[in-house]
Amino acid sequence: MVSPLLADDADEETTTNNNGRGGTHIHLWQFLKELLHQPQLYGSCIRWLDRPKGVFKIEDSVRVARLWGKRKNRPAMNYDKLSRSIRQYYKKGIMKKTERSQRLVYQFCHPYCL
DNA sequence: AATCAGGATACAG
DNA sequence: CTGTATCCTGATT
Numbered sequence: 001m002v003s004p005l006l007a008d009d010a011d012e013e014t015t016t017n018n019n020g021r022g023g024t025h026i027h028l029w030q031f032l033k034e035l036l037h038q039p040q041l042y043g044s045c046i047r048w049l050d051r052p053k054g055v056f057k058i059e060d061s062v063r064v065a066r067l068w069g070k071r072k073n074r075p076a077m078n079y080d081k082l083s084r085s086i087r088q089y090y091k092k093g094i095m096k097k098t099e100r101s102q103r104l105v106y107q108f109c110h111p112y113c114l
Numbered sequence: 115a116a117t118c119a120g121g122a123t124a125c126a127g
Numbered sequence: 128c129t130g131t132a133t134c135c136t137g138a139t140t
Binding site: 024025061079080083084087088090091101103104 | 116117118119120127
């Protein structure tokens, strides 16, 4: 038996928490929020720095990218490509740059962090 | 080296 | 058409 708090390494989400859906048409920002809402499971790779402001930090870019790749069935996914998609959110008003930009720190725009 | 910034192009739904 | 995925060049940390 593996302790639920130390479940990582080989299988990141075999016992996946599929929120009732198949996990198909999910947007990246929604996926990131799903991880942020499960700190018990993903707190080591992504967490809020300022929840009310929608500021969060990706602590383990490799793992978050790997999880995203699994969710979208894109085995070649990596942080370079995932971050490119996040950058597209700036122009769209889904995310914005933080006041003092720090590496791996992003911020949701008001309606999206709720 | 890793991450950030975008433009260009490809692709799936 | 939209929302990435992929690829690339150059800048910054």
